Amino acid sequence: MDRVSVFNQYLRTQGLKSTRQRMIILETFLDSKSHYSTEELYQLLRKDHPRIGYATVHRTLKLFAECGIAIELNFGDGQTRFEPHYTEHHHDHLVCTRCGKIIEFVEPRIEHLQREVAERYDFTVDSHRHELYGRCVRCSQDS
Amino acid sequence: MDRVSVFNQYLRTQGLKSTRQRMIILETFLDSKSHYSTEELYQLLRKDHPRIGYATVHRTLKLFAECGIAIELNFGDGQTRFEPHYTEHHHDHLVCTRCGKIIEFVEPRIEHLQREVAERYDFTVDSHRHELYGRCVRCSQDS
DNA sequence: CTCAGTTTGAAATTGAGTTTCAAAACTATG
DNA sequence: CATAGTTTTGAAACTCAATTTCAAACTGAG
Numbered sequence: 001m002d003r004v005s006v007f008n009q010y011l012r013t014q015g016l017k018s019t020r021q022r023m024i025i026l027e028t029f030l031d032s033k034s035h036y037s038t039e040e041l042y043q044l045l046r047k048d049h050p051r052i053g054y055a056t057v058h059r060t061l062k063l064f065a066e067c068g069i070a071i072e073l074n075f076g077d078g079q080t081r082f083e084p085h086y087t088e089h090h091h092d093h094l095v096c097t098r099c100g101k102i103i104e105f106v107e108p109r110i111e112h113l114q115r116e117v118a119e120r121y122d123f124t125v126d127s128h129r130h131e132l133y134g135r136c137v138r139c140s141q142d143s
Numbered sequence: 144m145d146r147v148s149v150f151n152q153y154l155r156t157q158g159l160k161s162t163r164q165r166m167i168i169l170e171t172f173l174d175s176k177s178h179y180s181t182e183e184l185y186q187l188l189r190k191d192h193p194r195i196g197y198a199t200v201h202r203t204l205k206l207f208a209e210c211g212i213a214i215e216l217n218f219g220d221g222q223t224r225f226e227p228h229y230t231e232h233h234h235d236h237l238v239c240t241r242c243g244k245i246i247e248f249v250e251p252r253i254e255h256l257q258r259e260v261a262e263r264y265d266f267t268v269d270s271h272r273h274e275l276y277g278r279c280v281r282c283s284q285d286s
Numbered sequence: 287c288t289c290a291g292t293t294t295g296a297a298a299t300t301g302a303g304t305t306t307c308a309a310a311a312c313t314a315t316g
Numbered sequence: 317c318a319t320a321g322t323t324t325t326g327a328a329a330c331t332c333a334a335t336t337t338c339a340a341a342c343t344g345a346g
Contacts, residue, residue, distance in 0.1 A: 015291090015292085016292075016293090017291090017292055017293065017342080017343050017344075018343085018344095019292090019293065019294080019342075019343075020342090021293080021294070021295095022293090037333090038333080038334080039333080051294095051295085052294090052295085053294065053295035053296070054295080054296090055294075055295060055296080055297095055334095055335080055336085056293080056294060056295065058333095058334070058335075059293090059294090059335090062335095072219070074217055074219060076215070076217060076272075078302095078303085078332080078333070079333070080333085080334085094260070094261065094264055094266050094268075096266075097269065103264050103266065105260050105263070105264065107256055107259075107260050109256055110253055110256045110257070110260075113250055113252055113253050113256070114253070114275055116250075117237070117248050117250050117253075117275070118237065118275055118277070120248070121237055121246050121248065121279075121280070122279075122280040122283075123237050123239075123246065123275065123277055123278070123279055123280070123283075124277045124278040124283045125237075125275045125276065125277040126240065126276055126277040126278070127275075127276045127277070128273070128274060128275045128276060129219075129272060129273070129274045129276070130271070130272070130273045130274075131271060131272045131273075132257055132260070132261055132266065132268045132270075132271045133268065133269055133270045133271060133272070134261070134266055134267045134268040134269040134270070135266070135267040135269070136264070136265075136266055137264070137265040137266070140265075140266075140267045158322090158323085159323075159324090160311080160312055160313075160322085160323055160324065161312085161313095162311070162312070162323090162324065162325080163311085164324080164325070164326095165324090180302090181302080181303080182302080194325095194326085195325090195326085196325065196326035196327070197326080197327090198303095198304080198305085198325075198326060198327080198328095199324080199325060199326065201302095201303070201304075202304090202324090202325090205304095221301080221302070221334085222301095222302070223302080223303085287346100288345100288346085289344105289345095289346095290343105290344105290345095291342105291343090291344095291345105292341105292342080292343070292344100293340105293341080293342065293343085294338105294339100294340085294341070294342080295338105295339105295340095295341100296337100296338100296339105297336100297337085297338095298335100298336080298337070298338100299334100299335075299336065299337085300333100300334080300335070300336085301332105301333100301334090301335100302331100302332095302333095302334105303330100303331080303332090303333105304329105304330080304331070304332100305328105305329080305330070305331085306327100306328085306329070306330085307325105307326105307327100307328095307329100308325100308326105308327105309324100309325085309326095310323105310324080310325070310326100311322100311323080311324065311325080312321105312322080312323070312324080313320105313321095313322085313323095314319105314320095314321090314322100315318100315319085315320085315321100316317105316318085316319080316320095
């Protein structure tokens with residue numbers, strides 16, 4: 001089931017309404033490859049849809065996270081970022097602390113070890129966060 | 144070199160002063176086993192040292208992080224937490240999203256794979272964050 | 287179409303984190 | 317030990333992302 005359907009079904013089951021704004025925000029969000037903060041997505045939307053308010057963008061992103069089609073990320077810069085959730089291939093992040101570049105990586109062996117650790121403590125894992133901070137190639141060359 | 148010495152040396156090299164408040168906060172912080180937020184440590188300190196202000200606790204915790212004797216943690220509850228940094232055995236966290244319990248774990252094989260991933264992207268890693276969220280034994284039994 | 291319930295967006299509020307500033311404390315020097 | 321020159325402290329103010337408020341606009345079941 002695609003993410004648009006997941007979202008619409010979530011709205012229905014929660015007794016919420018499908019609105020023009022929500023659909024526009026969903027579309028823009030899914031098209032975005034970047035890791036947008038609420039503010040950034042709001043600025044992007046403003047270009048084509050200047051009447052959509054910040055509060056609506058914020059509330060809609062929370063809905064995306066609630067129904068599982070988005071993941072909330074926190075890279076320690078004081079802004080929550082969102083990315084479309086890909087159940088197919090889960091990935092984690094390399095974050096350059098100098099230029100802000102974000103590289104996604106996939107490492108199934110780490111995922112496997114995580115499950116092993118959780119089992120060790122009889123812990124039921126729902127989600128995880130795994131980020132490596134440092135310098136990307138470009139930034140480790142200069143300075 | 145112990146963490147008290149590291150801190151004092153850091154103060155000296157930065158031209159900062161060793162004060163009664165900083166020493167009290169350091170002592171209390173190092174004694175704490177928990178993962179305190181600024182607010183929580185401030186409340187704890189207030190019991191024995193009601194005249195130490197919130198701003199001082201905050202500034203001192205930042206100093207701890209700067210000189211490497213503390214690590215800033217962010218579990219997504221909107222509060223930054225600090226824990227004494229153990230260079231000896233690095234560890235990551237299992238966070239129970241129901242009762243808030245935090246379990247520390249060590250898994251050198253994950254650390255090793257991280258280095259491998261970083262190399263893959265010519266990325267120089269300074270630090271990382273790795274947290275598994277879910278239910279601890281106790282909380283997965285009830286409800 | 288109608289109407290109750292929901293959503294919207296501008297503005298206000300919240301709260302963690304940070305900064306300000308005058309008074310207090312610290313350290314090196316006389 | 318006294319003094320001068322910095323730094324620190326703590327209360328209060330400020331910042332800024334996140335969240336809430338509320339009247340007007342919208343949605344969708346009937």
